[in-house]
Amino acid sequence: MPNIEHTEDRYRVQSVARAAALLELVADAGPQGLGVTEMAQGLGVAKSTALSLSRTLAHAGLLRSLDVGARYGLGLNLLRLGDLASQQTSIGELGLPVLHQLSQATGMTARLAINENGYPIFLERVDGGGPVRFHAPLGQREEPHCTAAGKAILAQMDEASVRQLIEEAGMRVHTPKTLRSVEELLHDLERARQVGFALDDEEEAEGVFCVGAAFFDHQGRCAGALSVTDLKLDVPLREVQALGQSVHAHAERLTTILSGSRRMARR
Amino acid sequence: MPNIEHTEDRYRVQSVARAAALLELVADAGPQGLGVTEMAQGLGVAKSTALSLSRTLAHAGLLRSLDVGARYGLGLNLLRLGDLASQQTSIGELGLPVLHQLSQATGMTARLAINENGYPIFLERVDGGGPVRFHAPLGQREEPHCTAAGKAILAQMDEASVRQLIEEAGMRVHTPKTLRSVEELLHDLERARQVGFALDDEEEAEGVFCVGAAFFDHQGRCAGALSVTDLKLDVPLREVQALGQSVHAHAERLTTILSGSRRMARR
DNA sequence: GACACGCGTTCTGTGATGCCGAACAGACGG
DNA sequence: CCGTCTGTTCGGCATCACAGAACGCGTGTC
Numbered sequence: 001m002p003n004i005e006h007t008e009d010r011y012r013v014q015s016v017a018r019a020a021a022l023l024e025l026v027a028d029a030g031p032q033g034l035g036v037t038e039m040a041q042g043l044g045v046a047k048s049t050a051l052s053l054s055r056t057l058a059h060a061g062l063l064r065s066l067d068v069g070a071r072y073g074l075g076l077n078l079l080r081l082g083d084l085a086s087q088q089t090s091i092g093e094l095g096l097p098v099l100h101q102l103s104q105a106t107g108m109t110a111r112l113a114i115n116e117n118g119y120p121i122f123l124e125r126v127d128g129g130g131p132v133r134f135h136a137p138l139g140q141r142e143e144p145h146c147t148a149a150g151k152a153i154l155a156q157m158d159e160a161s162v163r164q165l166i167e168e169a170g171m172r173v174h175t176p177k178t179l180r181s182v183e184e185l186l187h188d189l190e191r192a193r194q195v196g197f198a199l200d201d202e203e204e205a206e207g208v209f210c211v212g213a214a215f216f217d218h219q220g221r222c223a224g225a226l227s228v229t230d231l232k233l234d235v236p237l238r239e240v241q242a243l244g245q246s247v248h249a250h251a252e253r254l255t256t257i258l259s260g261s262r263r264m265a266r267r
Numbered sequence: 268m269p270n271i272e273h274t275e276d277r278y279r280v281q282s283v284a285r286a287a288a289l290l291e292l293v294a295d296a297g298p299q300g301l302g303v304t305e306m307a308q309g310l311g312v313a314k315s316t317a318l319s320l321s322r323t324l325a326h327a328g329l330l331r332s333l334d335v336g337a338r339y340g341l342g343l344n345l346l347r348l349g350d351l352a353s354q355q356t357s358i359g360e361l362g363l364p365v366l367h368q369l370s371q372a373t374g375m376t377a378r379l380a381i382n383e384n385g386y387p388i389f390l391e392r393v394d395g396g397g398p399v400r401f402h403a404p405l406g407q408r409e410e411p412h413c414t415a416a417g418k419a420i421l422a423q424m425d426e427a428s429v430r431q432l433i434e435e436a437g438m439r440v441h442t443p444k445t446l447r448s449v450e451e452l453l454h455d456l457e458r459a460r461q462v463g464f465a466l467d468d469e470e471e472a473e474g475v476f477c478v479g480a481a482f483f484d485h486q487g488r489c490a491g492a493l494s495v496t497d498l499k500l501d502v503p504l505r506e507v508q509a510l511g512q513s514v515h516a517h518a519e520r521l522t523t524i525l526s527g528s529r530r531m532a533r534r
Numbered sequence: 535g536a537c538a539c540g541c542g543t544t545c546t547g548t549g550a551t552g553c554c555g556a557a558c559a560g561a562c563g564g
Numbered sequence: 565c566c567g568t569c570t571g572t573t574c575g576g577c578a579t580c581a582c583a584g585a586a587c588g589c590g591t592g593t594c
Contacts, residue, residue: 010544011319012326013581015552016286020327027348031355036571046554051572052278059279060287070571074352076525080485081294082349085341088298121343139346277573280552282581303542313583318543337542537594544587552580558573564566 018043019053026063026074033066033073082139089114091223092123094257095215099126099226102250106228106243109134113149114224115214116141118157118165120149123224134208134229143204145171145185146178148212149225151198155189156214156222162186177202197244198225202232209235211243213251217258226251285310286320293330293341300333300340358490359390362482362521366393366493369517373495373510380416381491382481383408385424385432387416395497410471412438412452413445415479416492418465422456423481423489429453444469464511465492469499476502478510480518485526493518 025042026034034042040050054072057063061077086092095112103110103126110128113120119141144150145166154162166182179185192198200210212227226247235243292309293301301309306317321339324330328344362379370377370393377395380387386408411417412433421429433449446452459465467477479494495514502510 011315011322013282013286013319013323014579015280015282015581016320016323017327019280019283019286020324020329023327023329023348027351031357037569047571048278048555048573049553052280052552053283055278056280056283057287060284060290062287062290073355074348076352076356076485078345078349078352079356080349080526081290081341082345082347082352083486084294085343085345085349088300088340089343123343123346137347138350139343139348281550282552304540314542315544315584316582319581538592540591541589542587543589545585547584548582550580550582551578553578554576556574559571561570562568564568 015053018045018049019057022050022053022057023062023074026072029073031073033071035071039072086123086138089123091258095224095226095254096124096126098250098254098257099124101253102126102226102228102247103128105246105250108228108230109136110226110228111136111149112224112226113142113153115153115222118153118161119144119169120147120153120225122149128228128230136229143172144169146174146200146204147227148198148200148210148229149227150212151185151189151192151200152212152214152225152227153222154185155192155198159186162189174204175202175206177206179203195241195244196248199240199244200227207232211240211247213244213248215251215254215258223258226254282320285312285316286324289317289320289324290329290341290345293339296340298340300338302338306339357390358525361524362491362493363391363393365517365521365524366391368520369393369493369495369514370395372513372517375495375497377493377495378416379491379493380409380420382420382489385420385428386411386436387414387420387492389416390491395495410439411436413441413467413471414494415465415467415477415496416494417479418452418456418459418467419479419481419492419494420489421452422459422465426453429456441471442469442473444473446470462508462511463515466507466511467494474499478507478514480511480515482518482521482525484522487526490525493521 021043022039025039036047036051036054039054040047043050054063058065058072058075061075063072064075065071066073091114092112099110099112106128108128110126111122112124113122121141122136122138125136125138142150144154154165162185163182166185171179171185173180179188197211197213200212202208208229209232210227210229212225214222214225217223228243228247288310289306292306303314303318303321306321307314310317321330325332325339325342329342330339331342332338333340358381359379366377366379373395375395377393378389379391380389388406388408390406409417411421429452430449433452438446438452440447446455464478464480467479469475475496476499477494477496479492481489481492484490493514495510
């Protein structure tokens with residue numbers, strides 16, 4: 001579904017591709033898992049094929065059988081592998097301490113996203129102390145136009161690239177406050193550049209307020225963005241400026257870490 | 268030489284099993300990733316085979332190419348899948364079988380608590396065979412200083428964190444035997460660390476005796492604790508040592524389950 | 535500068551193997 | 565006691581994954 005099938009990829013192993021699709025299928029199925037029959041029709045293969053695939057994946061710990069040998073859910077090895085994946089992505093590893101500091105300094109849920117061709121992908125998350133937990137999945141490509149991290153990243157691109165990206169990504173409307181036009185977006189990005197941080201003022205979800213700022217790698221390229229999230233109610237307007245400066249400062253700190261303490265952010 | 272060989276699993280897809288082994292291989296390789304040649308000799312297959320596998324996995328987002336098309340590291344989709352796996356996996360569910368075994372082995376009421384910032388929250392409970400049922404609410408945050416599970420968790424934290432937590436939580440006095448000072452508590456925790464289990468000797472309720480031991484997640488963090496409860500009358504002093512060892516052993520069993528049980532094939 | 539060696543990549547033939555489909559065995563529920 | 569769900573088994577054909585040799589390319593070494 002999110003993945004368009006095959007870019008004319010030669011060298012592709014059918015059964016492995018099916019196995020990967022099966023993982024996605026099981027992930028979407030939720031906690032109750034999937035049975036062999038459901039897998040089979042979800043993948044469009046015979047039941048016996050689905051059985052072989054699931055058995056093999058289960059043996060590798062990528063799936064696990066929920067009941068005794070009947071339904072399958074995601075396996076615990078995925079936990080370990082996912083954890084290693086974020087560690088091995090040096091940004092995730094290097095950014096985690098900064099993220100903790102940011103969370104502690106603001107008391108809010110802090111997240112770190114990397115820049116993948118203009119899209120933010122969240123690698124790490126540190127919950128704030130508050131009672132409210134936010135739905136904040138990791139490893140997922142989020143939308144650029146309505147998230148603080150996304151706009152912080154977009155603000156570092158030139159206008160032509162932004163237009164092209166939005167052309168491709170679209171601008172889904174989530175709330176009444178979601179920006180509707182590229183012009184509106186570009187204007188907002190200009191403002192973000194001037195103050196050094198981007199806002200998501202109930203643009204993705206009602207009642208949720210985010211502040212984001214970009215950080216840069218050793219070549220000065222925008223490597224990603226930090227953001228903090230909280231209920232709009234809990235963010236007095238007069239504090240937004242201070243909050244933004246804090247996020248910006250932490251992003252700059254991360255920039256100096258990533259660049260070997262040589263170069264500063266490109267504005 | 269065939270290092271990962273299986274327990275006579277009939278339905279097994281060779282290429283998928285190899286793909287899974289490849290994921291492990293890349294995970295062990297660390298941040299710099301693996302090249303095709305290394306994968307090939309690591310798996311014991313031809314280079315072209317390794318190429319097909321890695322391309323397929325990369326297309327599914329389970330691997331990602333680090334340089335342009337050369338070396339491969341773990342993919343970001345693993346992050347998302349791992350995150351989902353942890354959401355969909357309740358520790359309680361995994362621990363339930365162990366809990367049953369523990370209850371059966373000891374004949375006592377067994378409980379499982381997760382560690383939430385040092386506080387124990389009981390998720391599951393299995394009643395022993397005896398006539399007495401204990402008031403043991405689930406899903407509720409209990410006090411750390413006077414419960415076996417709480418002290419088992421505390422025993423895994425450093426002294427400063429314990430002091431800070433107790434500062435915040437206080438030490439309500441329930442019985443004459445309830446510990447009164449942080450020093451007393453720290454001393455008790457030190458003893459618990461040495462023997463591998465914590466005791467609650469009528470400290471929360473008179474006549475009630477508990478033994479607890481911590482278990483750990485795939486990162487080695489203390490994820491929670493198991494405990495057993497009975498009337499003090501029914502626990503002869505000489506049995507405490509054996510009881511503690513049993514609880515400790517079951518907690519260890521749960522730890523191996525939670526940490527992904529990789530490499531379970533031993534020929 | 536030429537050479538050799540390492541890398542990743544390409545291509546093609548072949549036989550192992552993944553795949554389907556049909557049949558089987560329990561578990562429910564009418 | 566059937567009909568209809570499951571998950572499981574098995575055999576056989578065609579596919580598809582696999583190996584291996586050859587290619588292009590960048591590196592390092594005389």
